[in-house]
Amino acid sequence: MKFSFFHLMPYPYLPDDFDTAYDSASLTYPNRNFDPEQGVQLYQRYLDELEYADVLGFDGIAVNEHHQSTYGLMPSPNLMAASLARRTSRARIMVLGNAIGIRGNPLRVAEEIAMLDLMSGGRVDSGFVRGIGWEYFGHSINPTKSRARFNEAHDLIIKAWTSDEMFSWYGDNYEYRYVNLWPRPVQRPHPPVYIPGSGSTETMQFCAEHRYAYMSVYAPTKIVRRWFDGYRSAAADLGYTPDPEKIAFSVPIYVADTDQRAHEEAKPAVEWLYNKGLKQPRQLVQPPGYVSPGSLRGMLASGLRGFAAPYEDIIANGQAVVGSPASVAERLGELHEQLGGFGQIIGLFCIGTATHAQVMHSSELFAGEVMPALRSLGVSAAPAP
């Protein structure tokens, strides 16, 4: 099992009337509520936490991209990764990922990841995401082109990384007469690719075809199981069983010295994440054309709803893992079983309103007591369904 410390870099200071006064934490939540002085402190704190995870022995430290949101303060994950590249020495630097569906110029992403790969001595993992629905509103990108833009940007980036001859690119979405990447990445053939999925069958197939790591986003266990099974079965259709490391379970994790203390401290933080940070109306999450008819039918039939839920349900549904080191290890082992296996845990340790001290202590306990207990899990291939 590999373990990563994932950060969302939330802006946790919401007004008391947030629940009633605002219908979304993203896109339309007014930026007058952002205090730059607090922002200065938050970036220092969050980067410290990621750097500390490297010291603690996490295999990876992970950042991602979000726009116009209190949920995550990383419009540019590559800026965060650049900072981490020079301040860490061991952990993989996981960019999970660049939202290539909404980028105007995907060649720029190829260039930045290549730079990061060199700056970090080949420690970069490159995630690609389409971008959440609201980001298609925010950056005025047509969501009906999302899949096509994502696929084409991906193909262009991979070719730019791997070609040692200049080439031209004429696609439906992008045109370049001169592609000649300087610098080229150091990892061969290119940095490992991760793709977070949230139920689109197209994403599962895409991952399986390219043998990329498939990473879940936060959802109830039975739904994540469907996604992982979808990925495994897409791989089986192609005649192979994915390596466990290619299946990454992503979940908020909070560890304290006792179960009671862990739940007391985690409850407000987890509730903030699901009920405030992820408050996002459906029409902003799934703008027209963002999901295919087949995937939408699957999502409606599976009963996937919004994120808001009581704490107890979130815990019971496996959307957060909270407890003493022993309880957290046991629960993750149980989820490993229920999800049909995975070889990576991508933990969100800074959950919502959790304090710096809480995040540091939780990470220490996880690295010191949970990781050793689970290290041997998920190293053998899970059988395809």
Next chain:
Amino acid sequence: MSTDAPAEDYLDLSGSGRVHLFRAGAGEPVLFLHAAGGAGTWPEFHARLAAGFDVIAPDHPGFGKSDDFPEADDITDLVYHYLDVLDALGLESVHVAGGSFGGWIAAELAVHSPHRVRSLTLLSAAGLRLPEYPPADLFATPPEKIPALLFRNPPPAPSPDAEPDIDAVLAAYRDSTALARFCWKPFMANPKLERRLRRITAPALVVAPDDDRVIPAQHAKRYAERIPGARYAEVSDCGHAMYFEKPAEFADVVSTFLNEVNR
């Protein structure tokens, strides 16, 4: 009102897909281009119009029962699509009328091929970029708030407890996806359209409801100013849903205009 059920037909367009259309009535041909809503239906307004005219009401690409025509992804493609439709129908020229999104297509068609448009009727048409008066963003509006934007007097809302019909949700998502394909950016507009409106030669009527909460009335007024010789009319006590909210009034205004043009 023509009480006959309309004929339903499919036009095959040179291998790229099929267009579903309704057709009823007799007389001068009127190509009616539907709004964002209303694809695949034959509402009262259409039936009233068909009392005096040969009304042809196709579903746009990706809407209603028409195929996707995925190669079409901007307003110019829609203009060529409707030129293909007219060719397939064997009609050299027609009266063209359209509501909202369909009104935008109608205006573009009249700009592109003035000789094929006997008259032009725009019902609160989208298509102009007036940054001071942007259209409401229905894509970003919660579904339960949409009726209040569309209607001056919204119909009663369905029970919130009603279990959603997955097929109905998928059909609505398909229509909305088709709309977004053509309208997301530039948003509901062709920035070049306004200065091209002078090319229109057909007699034109611009109609607006008096309480449009989706496309501000300034759009209709600007159309009326820029289209040579255009007339302007208002329907009172009515929202953007127009011919769904006041079918008799809209049918009356449009029929009167078409009859005058034909005299």
